[in-house]
Amino acid sequence: MITAENLKLQYTDGTEALKGIDFQINKGELVYITGPSGSGKTSLIKLIMGEEKPTSGQLKVLEHTMKTENPQGIRDLRQKIGPVFQELKLINGRTSLENVMLGMRFLSIPRNQWKIKATEALDKVRLGHKILAKAENLSWGERQRVAIARAITRKPRLILADEPTGNLDVENAVNILNILNSLRDEETTVIITTHATHLIDETAATQLMHIENGLIHLNGGSHS
Secondary structure (H helix, E strand, O other), X not given: OEEEEEEEEEOOOOOEEEEEEEEEEOOOOEEEEEOOOOOOHHHHHHHHXXXXXXXXXXXXXXXXXXXXXXXXXXXXXXXXXXXXXXXXOOOOOOEHHHHHHHOOOOOOOOHHHHHHHHHHXXXXXXXXXXXXXXXXXXXXXXXXXXXXXXXXXXXXXXXXEEOOOOOOOHHHHHHHHHHHHHOOOOOOEEEEEEOOHHHOOOOOOOEEEEEEOOEXXXXXXXXX
């Protein structure tokens, strides 16, 4: 699924974001990546998404070798990833349903299936009662759930959630983490980066990776 060997990333200004990390994430795992701001969490997400290329070392994501992958290969990879980022990119003036459907334009889903699939996804994130609510009238937690619904319509092999509990109170944050936990299955891997270590259900996680100063300092979890 994802393997890294002596993975390094150095930005053009000389900043060493990742200093030679090794890890393996298998199909169907739930992985939490923790660490303070500037530790390297977001840099790792960018590498997995193909937004950055490794400076040295190896990174393979869903059979794609990221250091040498071409632009078409990166596009193919992104079709298999459901991203949930802090910049939700919902369109005000559009309903929850429309926002999820808009995310389906570039997928190989027949247009006559869009509404059905979008409704199913919103039901899955417990937002079926808000499908006709405009984005600007949703709470932040509800907007985050729309973003998750949009991600899962892709039927992704990998769900990548970067700080999905940012700006949320404890109740909503736990709700979001529980929804993300529930999306893991035999075929789908879920990776979540978070500052909120006190909210992590360690019994549900298969791996806990703590990154600090560009290095992995801790690797645990239930390995269920």
